[in-house]
Amino acid sequence: xxxxxxxxxxxxxxxxxxxxxxxxxxxxxxxxxxxxxxxxxxxxxxxxxxxxxxxxxxxxxxxxxxxxxxxxxxxxxxxxxxxxxxxxxxxxxxxxxxxxxxxxxxxxxxxx
Amino acid sequence: xxxxxxxxxxxxxxxxxxxxxxxxxxxxxxxxxxxxxxxxxxxxxxxxxxxxxxxxxxxxxxxxxxxxxxxxxxxxxxxxxxxxxxxxxxxxxxxxxxxxxxxxxxxxxxxxx
Numbered sequence: 001x002x003x004x005x006x007x008x009x010x011x012x013x014x015x016x017x018x019x020x021x022x023x024x025x026x027x028x029x030x031x032x033x034x035x036x037x038x039x040x041x042x043x044x045x046x047x048x049x050x051x052x053x054x055x056x057x058x059x060x061x062x063x064x065x066x067x068x069x070x071x072x073x074x075x076x077x078x079x080x081x082x083x084x085x086x087x088x089x090x091x092x093x094x095x096x097x098x099x100x101x102x103x104x105x106x107x108x109x110x111x112x
Numbered sequence: 113x114x115x116x117x118x119x120x121x122x123x124x125x126x127x128x129x130x131x132x133x134x135x136x137x138x139x140x141x142x143x144x145x146x147x148x149x150x151x152x153x154x155x156x157x158x159x160x161x162x163x164x165x166x167x168x169x170x171x172x173x174x175x176x177x178x179x180x181x182x183x184x185x186x187x188x189x190x191x192x193x194x195x196x197x198x199x200x201x202x203x204x205x206x207x208x209x210x211x212x213x214x215x216x217x218x219x220x221x222x223x224x225x
Binding site for chain 1: 156
């Protein structure tokens with residue numbers, strides 16, 4: 001089955017700097033790669049996703065890149081703000097066939 | 113507004129007792145999932161269902177069961193609670209076909225003493 005590895009497990013950045021979180025997956029048939037943000041004590045919520053037919057997707061300060069050949073994808077957050085502090089999860093699945101498999105999460109701290 | 117709700121939000125029980133966590137969604141989603149969240153392990157899939165009377169085992173299904181008798185509900189039962197099942201449990205749902213955004217409930221924190 002699918003296995004998703006996520007790095008780093010913790011990340012601290014100064015406000016205004018960029019943050020990058022990386023994930024690798026094992027199933028070459030996976031074609032859907034979402035990212036979820038979980039604030040302290042809250043439920044995970046989708047912030048951005050990418051499908052295997054594109055290499056990059058942006059939404060304001062957030063971008064995701066996908067390298068299918070290397071089987072890795074990354075989340076990029078620019079101009080970080082204190083409200084970006086949270087745990088971020090990457091996930092992968094064969095869309096329409098298999099449930100999402102999540103990475104272990106990255107705790108991002110943005111220091112003002 | 114459509115939503116997904118879990119109950120109870122917090123529960124303390126004793127080893128060996130049967131526990132049921134309820135999950136109810138009003139989106140009319142066919143696909144429902146149970147994950148557990150533990151520090152250092154992220155979100156791990158317990159069981160999932162793609163429709164009424166359909167249930168499937170996930171990565172960490174031992175000691176858990178689910179049943180799907182209608183579209184709205186997927187209760188999770190711990191047959192004989194163990195301390196290793198102390199965790200935060202999240203129910204989630206997704207539209208048809210499986211894919212796209214997963215909507216999570218608020219979570220149920222279970223402590224097994």
